[in-house]
Amino acid sequence: MxxxxxxxxxxxxxxxxxxxxxxxxxxxxxxxxxxxxxxxxxxxxxxxxxxxxxxxxxxxxxxxxxxxxxxxxxxxxxxxxxxxxxxxxxxxxxxxxxxxxxxxxxxxxxxxxxxxxxxxxxxxxxxxQPTITTSLLNSLKGLHSEFAAFEKPEELSTKELEILRLMAAGCSNREIAEVLFKSEGTVKNQVSSIMAKLGVRDRTRAVLRAIEIGLIGFNQEL
Known part of the structure; x- marks a missing residue:
């Protein structure tokens, strides 16, 4: 279709x-x-x-x-x-x-x-677009946080942080699954868990909030 x-x-x-x-x-x-x-x-x-x-x-x-x-x-x-x-x-x-x-x-x-x-x-x-994502990280410096009033999120596991960094690099669930040797369904569940812990409703806001609260560094290699 x-x-x-x-x-x-x-x-x-x-x-x-x-x-x-x-x-x-x-x-x-x-x-x-x-x-x-x-x-x-x-x-x-x-x-x-x-x-x-x-x-x-x-x-x-x-x-x-x-x-x-x-x-x-x-x-x-x-x-x-x-x-x-x-x-x-x-x-x-x-x-x-x-x-x-x-x-x-x-x-x-x-x-x-x-x-x-x-x-x-x-x-x-x-x-x-991954080439935009790298520049976006730097452009967020000094911007007022959309999430300033949010409570501190529940701590993410090491594996969830790894998935979050791949999300920030523009990777799809399928691409993340291939990199981490997991099933796409498992990755989808972990992405949902990350969004729930960060208190956001989609992947984009998960990445933005992670950047603003320092879970993803501005100088990290994507």
Whole structure:
């Protein structure tokens, strides 16, 4: 079964190019396009069930990507969103993730990585381009903590910390399982345990909180 994709980008040429590229995959089908967040929101309010994922640009007129994410959350539109942009702007990245985006890729990414990212996000995972993740760690220095009011989390085991570092490096559950010689189901359960201990609802926030409370160092090798 094909994953149904909505493209939201103010540049028509970009949308056309993406649609043509994604059509090369046997697993994807672009079913809707929008030129800005306002147009996308209008369509999603009536037709959200018709798409499995939204590929969203950040900088757009009328309503930008972050504003669309916030509006979707306010209206309980639960379609997963993958950010796809030319701007390596980590402040906007953090805001997008906090607003509910499930992943973030730059537009110069290879088609194989983009298709993999779409499939992972549709499957309920997060997707942050590894080359961005390293820079993101440094960009978080000095930012006000979203988790400042949270209680100190339950201590993570050595194995959970190892999995958390692999999550921060952008690894999927399958990739973590291969590295650690575990079953994918076991890794999925351990990821759920990590999120519960950190008091967050998804992998992205687990990594962000771990960075902010020092479980993952800014200078670690990913």
């Amino acid at each position: 094909k994953h149904r994709v909505m493209l939201v980008d103010d540049q028509k040429l970009i949308r056309q190019g993406l649609a043509k590229l994604l059509s090369l995959s046997a697993h994807l089908d672009v079913v809707e396009e929008a030129a800005d967040g306002a147009e996308a929101l209008t369509w999603l309010q009536s037709h959200a069930s018709r798409v499995d994922i939204v590929l969203l640009d950040l900088r757009m007129p009328k309503m930008n990507g972050i504003e669309l994410l916030q509006a979707m959350r306010e209206r309980n539109i639960q379609v997963p969103v993958l950010i796809l942009t030319t701007f390596d702007d980590h402040t906007m990245l953090i805001e997008a993730l906090k607003a509910g985006a499930k992943g973030y890729l730059l537009k110069d990414v290879e088609l194989e990585t983009l298709v993999s990212g779409i499939e992972r996000v549709v499957a309920g995972e997060s997707m942050i």
